[in-house]
Amino acid sequence: xxxxxxxxxxxxxxxxxxxxxxxxxxxxxxxxxxxxxxxxxxxxxxxxxxxxxxxxxxxxxxxxxxxxxxxxxxxxxxxxxxxxxxxxxxxxxxxxxxxxxxxxxxxxxxxxxxxxxxxxxxxxxxxxxxxxxxxxxxxxxxxxxxxxxxxxxxxxxxxxxxxxxxxxxxxxxxxxxxxxxxxxxxxxxxxxxxxxxxxxxxxxxxxxxxxxxxxxxxxxxxxxxxxxxxxxxxxxxxxxxxxxxxxxxxxx
Amino acid sequence: xxxxxxxxxxxxxxxxxxxxxxxxxxxxxxxxxxxxxxxxxxxxxxxxxxxxxxxxxxxxxxxxxxxxxxxxxxxxxxxxxxxxxxxxxxxxxxxxxxxxxxxxxxxxxxxxxxxxxxxxxxxxxxxxxxxxxxxxxxxxxxxxxxxxxxxxxxxxxxxxxxxxxxxxxxxxxxxxxxxxxxxxxxxxxxxxxxxxxxxxxxxxxxxxxxxxxxxxxxxxxxxxx
Numbered sequence: 001x002x003x004x005x006x007x008x009x010x011x012x013x014x015x016x017x018x019x020x021x022x023x024x025x026x027x028x029x030x031x032x033x034x035x036x037x038x039x040x041x042x043x044x045x046x047x048x049x050x051x052x053x054x055x056x057x058x059x060x061x062x063x064x065x066x067x068x069x070x071x072x073x074x075x076x077x078x079x080x081x082x083x084x085x086x087x088x089x090x091x092x093x094x095x096x097x098x099x100x101x102x103x104x105x106x107x108x109x110x111x112x113x114x115x116x117x118x119x120x121x122x123x124x125x126x127x128x129x130x131x132x133x134x135x136x137x138x139x140x141x142x143x144x145x146x147x148x149x150x151x152x153x154x155x156x157x158x159x160x161x162x163x164x165x166x167x168x169x170x171x172x173x174x175x176x177x178x179x180x181x182x183x184x185x186x187x188x189x190x191x192x193x194x195x196x197x198x199x200x201x202x203x204x205x206x207x208x209x210x211x212x213x214x215x216x217x218x219x220x221x222x223x224x225x226x227x228x229x230x231x232x233x234x235x236x237x238x239x240x241x242x243x244x245x246x247x248x249x250x251x252x
Numbered sequence: 253x254x255x256x257x258x259x260x261x262x263x264x265x266x267x268x269x270x271x272x273x274x275x276x277x278x279x280x281x282x283x284x285x286x287x288x289x290x291x292x293x294x295x296x297x298x299x300x301x302x303x304x305x306x307x308x309x310x311x312x313x314x315x316x317x318x319x320x321x322x323x324x325x326x327x328x329x330x331x332x333x334x335x336x337x338x339x340x341x342x343x344x345x346x347x348x349x350x351x352x353x354x355x356x357x358x359x360x361x362x363x364x365x366x367x368x369x370x371x372x373x374x375x376x377x378x379x380x381x382x383x384x385x386x387x388x389x390x391x392x393x394x395x396x397x398x399x400x401x402x403x404x405x406x407x408x409x410x411x412x413x414x415x416x417x418x419x420x421x422x423x424x425x426x427x428x429x430x431x432x433x434x435x436x437x438x439x440x441x442x443x444x445x446x447x448x449x450x451x452x453x454x455x456x457x458x459x460x461x462x463x464x465x466x467x468x469x470x471x472x473x474x475x476x477x
């Protein structure tokens with residue numbers, strides 16, 4: 001989703017954020033308990049303290065590393081198999097049951113199985129991988145189906161080599177689809193990886209920290225970590241959009 | 253060398269398009285093929301270009317020839333600029349400066365210099381078709397095959413396009429085989445014309461176009477169509 005806000009729209013966005021914070025503040029005053037809902041300012045203070053702890057970078061870094069590992073495996077497999085399936089209807093027929101099964105299995109079912117199969121460090125990677133792969137695959141496959149066959153025919157008429165047809169027709173045509181697949185996958189993949197960390201309890205990880213905070217009723221810490229996840233997810237979304245603007249210049 | 257199709261037979265799903273069909277093309281001129289739609293004109297271009305093989309018969313003079321095409325739609329790559337689209341059909345062996353030079357020369361000839369770095373999405377329909385004409389002439393082909401490239405363009409744009417085409421062709425004089433169902437296009441740029449019948453295709457008549465007697469020729473062709 002591409003959003004570029006006008007000045008007026010920005011104003012409304014700001015108003016919306018302010019209203020949410022005010023509601024939060026009012027609710028925290030009503031409950032008047034840090035164990036139920038700490039105030040926004042206390043949460044912000046906790047978040048700042050959290051960022052200043054010496055473990056912070058390690059915890060966040062390891063979660064990002066897990067995310068990237070799952071994401072790269074899912075990305076490479078999704079792109080390669082998506083292109084292959086788009087080219088060979090037989091292979092698509094062969095792989096679609098697998099994709100349907102992975103896509104329809106609830107994340108929690110995969111997690112429970114993975115708890116048995118994997119050590120806590122690899123479990124989030126596996127879950128992230130399984131949630132991201134079908135998204136990338138499906139997008140790339142759709143991209144392959146969308147390729148204008150009359151362009152390929154034109155290239156063949158002009159005796160352009162197969163290598164250049166792949167490089168200069170197929171790849172540019174599916175790039176927007178790859179990026180939108182990756183963008184969806186990153187959004188959903190993050191959540192899956194945090195769930196994996198909460199349930200798998202590896203030594204380091206944002207999910208582990210969230211689970212600990214919940215156990216000791218440190219609600220402010222739990223919310224502060226949640227914000228960290230939201231910001232990370234947003235930064236990755238921006239990164240994907242930036243890459244898109246560099247690669248797909250012709251669409252604007 | 254003469255370009256010859258002899259005793260060509262070709263059918264699709266049991267429908268005979270060509271049966272013992274013969275035709276001859278002169279090199280260095282624009283030969284138009286005029287006929288009702290669906291009579292097999294596109295099939296003829298595909299046979300000439302080697303995209304389709306005849307069921308029997310032979311095409312002589314076409315082997316080892318290079319072709320370029322102007323299609324009904326411009327068929328430009330949306331992710332390449334005007335220059336990139338023209339460079340796309342140039343031989344890989346050419347150095348990048350040579351490719352650019354060659355592309356720019358043709359861009360100049362279709363008067364699109366200011367638009368060389370534009371993407372097709374930013375151009376009008378007529379400009380896109382001009383790029384496709386430039387691409388056909390940029391390619392180092394021996395024969396240009398045109399498949400109703402002016403279809404769907406309005407009258408003034410069509411006149412404009414014919415003007416661009418003749419202008420570039422005058423400087424180049426490559427063999428052109430131009431398929432159309434429009435008599436006026438034929439008379440405007442053709443040197444010779446074959447009039448085709450419905451499938452199975454027969455050559456109904458063959459005329460040399462002489463600019464002094466086009467209205468008389470037009471009547472004659474109308475009778476045969």
